[in-house]
Amino acid sequence: MSKFxxxxxxxxxxxxxxxxxxAYDRCPKLDPKKDIKALFVGHMGESYEHQGHTGPTVADxxxxxxxxxxxxxxACASSGAAxxxxxxxxxxxxxxxxxxxxxxKMTHRSTAEVTEYLAMASDYPFEQWNGITFPGLFALxxxxxxNDYGTSEKDLAxxxxxxxxxxxxxxxxxxxxxxxLESALSSRVVAWPLKLYDCSLITxxxxxxxxxxxxxxxxxxxxxxxxxxxxxASDTIGLYERQSLTSLAAAKIAAKQAYEMAGVKPEEIDLAxxxxxxxxxxxxxxxDLGFCKIGEGGxxxxxxxxxxxxxxxxNTSGGLKSKGHPVGATGTAQAYEMYLQLTSxxxxxxxxxxxxxxxHNLGGSGATAVVHIYRRA
Amino acid sequence: xxxxxxxxxxQFCRYASQGKLMGGKCRKCGKIHFPPRxxxxxxxxxxxxxxxxxxxxxxxxxxxxxxxxxxxxSIAPYAVGIVELDNGLKIPGIIxxxxxxxxxxxxxxxxxxxxxxxxxxxxxxxxxxxKPA
Numbered sequence: 001m002s003k004f005x006x007x008x009x010x011x012x013x014x015x016x017x018x019x020x021x022x023a024y025d026r027c028p029k030l031d032p033k034k035d036i037k038a039l040f041v042g043h044m045g046e047s048y049e050h051q052g053h054t055g056p057t058v059a060d061x062x063x064x065x066x067x068x069x070x071x072x073x074x075a076c077a078s079s080g081a082a083x084x085x086x087x088x089x090x091x092x093x094x095x096x097x098x099x100x101x102x103x104x105k106m107t108h109r110s111t112a113e114v115t116e117y118l119a120m121a122s123d124y125p126f127e128q129w130n131g132i133t134f135p136g137l138f139a140l141x142x143x144x145x146x147n148d149y150g151t152s153e154k155d156l157a158x159x160x161x162x163x164x165x166x167x168x169x170x171x172x173x174x175x176x177x178x179x180x181l182e183s184a185l186s187s188r189v190v191a192w193p194l195k196l197y198d199c200s201l202i203t204x205x206x207x208x209x210x211x212x213x214x215x216x217x218x219x220x221x222x223x224x225x226x227x228x229x230x231x232x233a234s235d236t237i238g239l240y241e242r243q244s245l246t247s248l249a250a251a252k253i254a255a256k257q258a259y260e261m262a263g264v265k266p267e268e269i270d271l272a273x274x275x276x277x278x279x280x281x282x283x284x285x286x287x288d289l290g291f292c293k294i295g296e297g298g299x300x301x302x303x304x305x306x307x308x309x310x311x312x313x314x315n316t317s318g319g320l321k322s323k324g325h326p327v328g329a330t331g332t333a334q335a336y337e338m339y340l341q342l343t344s345x346x347x348x349x350x351x352x353x354x355x356x357x358x359x360h361n362l363g364g365s366g367a368t369a370v371v372h373i374y375r376r377a
Numbered sequence: 378x379x380x381x382x383x384x385x386x387x388q389f390c391r392y393a394s395q396g397k398l399m400g401g402k403c404r405k406c407g408k409i410h411f412p413p414r415x416x417x418x419x420x421x422x423x424x425x426x427x428x429x430x431x432x433x434x435x436x437x438x439x440x441x442x443x444x445x446x447x448x449x450x451s452i453a454p455y456a457v458g459i460v461e462l463d464n465g466l467k468i469p470g471i472i473x474x475x476x477x478x479x480x481x482x483x484x485x486x487x488x489x490x491x492x493x494x495x496x497x498x499x500x501x502x503x504x505x506x507x508k509p510a
Contacts, residue, residue: 116446125386125412129504130470131442131449132457139440140459140469147438147482189454192441192477240459240469245438 001336004205004324005174012049012105012206013061016041019101019206019329020062027210030097030220032063036210037095039069040086042079042102043328047117049105054328058103058206075121076277078102079207080331080361080370084232086211096216101208102333104326114202118327121364123238135199137239137365138278139191144245145280146193148295153193155298157184159279160197160321162307167318169308169349174203174324198279203324207333217377223343227335228356229262229373231255239365246295248366251288255360255371259290262373264356266290269312269373271341271351273334275362276319285360286314289371308349316341316349331370334359342376384413384425393505396490398432400466401425411466432488433510434462439472439480460486460507474508485510 002018024032039059046052055069074081079102086100106114118134119127127137145151161181167173184197210220217224231254236242242249259265266289274285283297291312292300300306306314317323317337320330338357340346354376361370382388384401389412392399401413405422411430416423439458442449449455456472458480472486486507 111444112447112450115444116448119446126469128446130457131445131452131455132469133442133444133446135444136440136442136457139442140438140457143440144438144482188443189441190444192443194440238469240467245459 001172001207001333002205003172004203004326004333006107007105007204008107010105010204012043012051012054012103013057015105015204016058016101016103016206016208017061019103019208020099023099023208023210026223027221030210035097035220036064036067036099038089038098039064039067040072040082040089040098040100041069041328042072042074042082042331044073044075044078044104044121045117045327048109054103058101062099064099074368074370075363076275076325076327077331077361077363077368077370078328079333080359080372081232081363081368083209083332083335083372084230084370087227087230090211090213097210097212097220099208099210100332101206102328102331103206104328105204106202106326107204111202126238126240133191134365135191135194135278138280139194140239141245141284141365142193142278142280145284148246149298151283151298153185154181155283155301156193156198156279157181158301159276159282160184162301163276163315163319163321166308166316166349167322169347170318170323173318173322174201175322194278194280200277200320200325201322203326205324205326205329205333207329207336209332209335209339224377225339225342226375226377227372228375229258229260229264229371231257231261231371233257233369235367237364237367247284248288248362248369250366250369251285251360251362251371254369255289258358258371258373262375264373268356269358270354270356271313271316272358272360273317273319273337274314274360275330276315276321277325277362279321281362282314282319289358289360308351313351316346316351331359331361334361335372335374338374342374382427384410384415386412389413392427393490398430398488398505399427400430402428409464409466411468430466431463434460434486434488436472436480436482436484436486437461437467438482441477456480458486458507460488471506472508473506479509
């Protein structure tokens with residue numbers, strides 16, 4: 001994974017090359033040119049750099065000229081979808097080794113431009129057309145969650161405080177700094193009830209991982225991690241059309257698929273990286289993934305159980321909130337954190353005795369959800 | 378009413394310009410598509426008729442947007458919500474004539490129609506908004 005942050009003077013393809021180089025270095029027995037047979041790369045927006053056709057572009061810069069290279073686009077779940085695509089490629093038997101990853105270069109654009117580009121992942125005729133931004137969509141969920149379950153603005157802020165605490169221990173995080181509850185609660189309103197500190201960061205970055213069959217892993221690395229469950233689901237593009245405004249059906253379906261494939265239950269998950277694009281999204285993720293009962297996500301963050309040292313640490317990387325959210329890179333960056341944690345390389349933020357982890361990656365307001373489950377080898 | 382018209386978003390907007398909120402009812406399975414669509418997602422029929430939808434409803438959830446996309450910056454901050462219309466169909470929209478303190482889940486709202494208020498590349502179709510009933 002590249003450093004996440006404001007990477008001035010670098011194009012997306014150059015940032016991706018940094019992530020690829022680290023992946024190669026971590027697999028010293030892998031010959032990338034010979035062994036990597038395909039590349040799937042998540043990338044959301046060609047507007048940022050006026051550059052589409054990301055597959056071949058980053059393949060070339062990663063030294064993989066001529067491999068079949070395909071961009072996957074599922075908004076902020078673009079590289080979660082790339083990971084799924086890589087799993088299809090390996091499990092189908094077509095390839096033994098593939099690279100999956102994602103990249104986004106965002107910080108050279110103004111907040112207004114980024115707000116507009118991100119909104120493209122929502123429904124155009126009814127949501128964008130009515131000036132509903134991405135913070136706006138998650139604010140609509142937050143207002144209803146607060147109304148139905150008594151979730152408070154303080155609960156939301158506690159997600160931000162926790163994730164900044166975790167991110168302060170991640171040398172690759174965009175903002176490696178703790179914040180106080182007071183500063184989160186008094187930050188300026190973006191889309192009421194969501195304030196600046198409820199929102200993830202506009203970040204540059206890239207991430208990638210190398211996938212192979214379990215029986216071949218030892219040939220390439222001494223420190224593999226097993227992906228034991230995978231799920232993906234879709235939902236209506238418009239939030240307004242869905243049955244629930246406080247739960248994401250796609251996330252629940254994807255989680256069910258992943259849990260069933262892995263043969264594990266929510267209680268067996270030791271740690272998770274969830275898609276905290278906005279603080280309310282993490283609270284809803286707790287509920288959709290079965291980490292607590294419906295409506296009790298606010299209480300779960302208040303209890304401290306999702307903080308490092310708690311029952312189920314969530315977003316030890318700092319999450320999208322503190323590590324940053326280069327949208328196309330986020331899905332495989334979550335997988336990268338699982339790799340570090342389940343090979344005991346997460347240093348100060350290491351979860352003790354972590355055996356089974358889960359990643360939850362959302363696209364848009366939940367029209368795409370991708371869930372993966374990992375086990376220590 | 379359906380003669381010669383297609384069950385598309387463009388036609389939906391043409392009706393809105395006449396002050397009518399219209400959905401497409403599947404003649405085979407009875408499902409009302411709102412907004413209209415040319416293929417029934419329930420039974421795959423392409424046989425529809427237009428039905429007029431109530432412009433009255435109640436607020437399901439809301440927010441007030443402070444950081445707006447470029448095309449909406451001139452009206453920010455503005456309230457938006459998701460409204461459940463009287464027949465159970467849902468639609469999002471801007472809410473005017475109500476402050477944040479006045480907005481309440483469950484409050485009755487009425488849809489109003491007007492010419493497009495924003496500028497730039499976005500469609501110049503007539504728009505709708507909600508106000509307290």
